[in-house]
Amino acid sequence: MEVKLASHYGFCFGVKRAIKIAQEHKNSATMGPLIHNQKEIDRLKKDFNVGLYSTIKEVKEQETVIIRTHGIPKNDLAELKKNNTKVINATCPFVTTPQQIVKKMSQDRYSVVIFGDADHPEVKGVKSYGDDVHVVPNSEDLDSLVFKYDKIATVAQTTKQKEKYLNIVNSLILKYKEVRVFNTICDATFENQAATRELSATVDIMIIIGGKNSSNTKQLFNISQENCVSYLIEDESELNPKWFANKLVCGITAGASTPDWIIQKVIDKVEKIEP
Numbered sequence: 001m002e003v004k005l006a007s008h009y010g011f012c013f014g015v016k017r018a019i020k021i022a023q024e025h026k027n028s029a030t031m032g033p034l035i036h037n038q039k040e041i042d043r044l045k046k047d048f049n050v051g052l053y054s055t056i057k058e059v060k061e062q063e064t065v066i067i068r069t070h071g072i073p074k075n076d077l078a079e080l081k082k083n084n085t086k087v088i089n090a091t092c093p094f095v096t097t098p099q100q101i102v103k104k105m106s107q108d109r110y111s112v113v114i115f116g117d118a119d120h121p122e123v124k125g126v127k128s129y130g131d132d133v134h135v136v137p138n139s140e141d142l143d144s145l146v147f148k149y150d151k152i153a154t155v156a157q158t159t160k161q162k163e164k165y166l167n168i169v170n171s172l173i174l175k176y177k178e179v180r181v182f183n184t185i186c187d188a189t190f191e192n193q194a195a196t197r198e199l200s201a202t203v204d205i206m207i208i209i210g211g212k213n214s215s216n217t218k219q220l221f222n223i224s225q226e227n228c229v230s231y232l233i234e235d236e237s238e239l240n241p242k243w244f245a246n247k248l249v250c251g252i253t254a255g256a257s258t259p260d261w262i263i264q265k266v267i268d269k270v271e272k273i274e275p
């Protein structure tokens with residue numbers, strides 16, 4: 001099977017940075033999963049003894065705790081610092097930016113709209129920095145919101161699509177006199193998405209590699225599906241040779257939390273499949 005790789009794929013700047021930080025702090029633990037890829041988390045545990053806490057209560061005094069790329073809620077951070085914990089912040093700078101915007105806009109008495117998924121850890125963290133903050137997954141949900149202030153500021157989850165964010169912005173502008181729009185969508189996400197769009201239009205089948213709970217991987221999958229038959233897998237063991245019957249060219253891309261060593265194993269296996 002002929003394999004074509006997307007021109008941009010895999011680890012982004014924020015994830016590379018977080019992994020480097022974790023590797024530099026052996027025998028520490030992360031607060032929440034460092035990135036959305038279980039296999040990489042397992043590797044960090046095995047090779048660097050970097051563990052994982054799910055709640056603040058589990059953290060023992062004096063321990064070194066690394067804050068994940070998506071950040072944590074403000075109160076959780078304060079709680080950790082109170083406990084004599086050594087806090088190493090691996091929050092991606094592109095996530096710190098919307099946190100700080102929400103903080104500043106709230107201080108300036110703006111109600112804030114976050115375009116994002118309320119359950120996503122990044123969004124929970126960003127929301128915690130403000131006062132009157134509302135999370136909406138799409139523009140229809142704006143109708144039911146009641147704002148505390150008459151000025152609105154809006155930010156987006158870093159992995160959201162720009163086109164969909166524009167729908168939120170348009171709806172807000174139609175209703176409110178003052179709307180401050182911050183484009184907090186991450187370039188790395190754009191680049192991987194554009195490369196996926198381009199490649200999926202030229203191949204017979206696409207394989208998207210990444211965590212099934214990773215928002216940016218799911219978006220690559222959705223984009224790819226618009227152009228050709230696509231499969232989302234976490235590693236090479238999920239590849240099914242039947243998918244490739246009568247297909248000649250397979251495109252491969254990967255989400256921003258997918259390590260190169262997993263991508264390479266998938267490439268090797270797909271290349272050996274007989275079309």
Ligand code: SF4
Binds near residue numbers: 012
């Ligand atoms: S996708 Fe962007 S915002 Fe998210 S960790 Fe990577 S660089 Fe940071």
